[in-house]
Amino acid sequence: MIQNKRVEISKNEARQFWKMGKVAYVATVDEEGYPYVILFVYVYEGKLYLHIGNILESHFWSNIKQNPKISIEVSEMGDLHPGKKYSYQSALVYQSVVLFG
Numbered sequence: 898m899i900q901n902k903r904v905e906i907s908k909n910e911a912r913q914f915w916k917m918g919k920v921a922y923v924a925t926v927d928e929e930g931y932p933y934v935i936l937f938v939y940v941y942e943g944k945l946y947l948h949i950g951n952i953l954e955s956h957f958w959s960n961i962k963q964n965p966k967i968s969i970e971v972s973e974m975g976d977l978h979p980g981k982k983y984s985y986q987s988a989l990v991y992q993s994v995v996l997f998g
Contacts, residue, residue, distance in 0.1 A: 911994045915941035915971055923947065924968040925960035933960055945969070945996070969996040 906914075921939045926932055935957050937947045947969075952958050961967070972993040980986030 906994070912941070914973075914992065914994050915939075915945060918971040918973065920971070921945070921947065922970045922972075923957075924970070925957060926964055926966070927956070927960050928963050933957065939971075967998055969998070970994070 918941070919938060921937050922934050923937055924932055924934045933956060937949060939948065940946045949957075970993060972991055975990035975992065978988045978990070
């Protein structure tokens with residue numbers, strides 16, 4: 898489900914973006930409903946492969962076992978445009994792709 902159709906990109910554009918990235922943020926939800934986000938190194942070769950290491954006894958894995966729904970975000974930071982007068986007027990340019998599954 899895309900919440901904002903005006904920023905939707907094609908599947909091919911998303912795949913090209915995933916090929917360039919190296920780090921993904923994976924979000925799960927625990928049994929009490931709290932979100933949990935953890936960083937993973939990944940490789941995209943037609944499919945997204947997360948390097949999860951040996952985490953079978955972890956908060957992340959416990960969450961997956963009780964609720965397999967996750968969200969994966971890959972982003973790339975661009976330029977920082979400092980505010981002219983105040984720092985809160987600054988802007989950060991970035992690209993991001995979010996997967997749901």
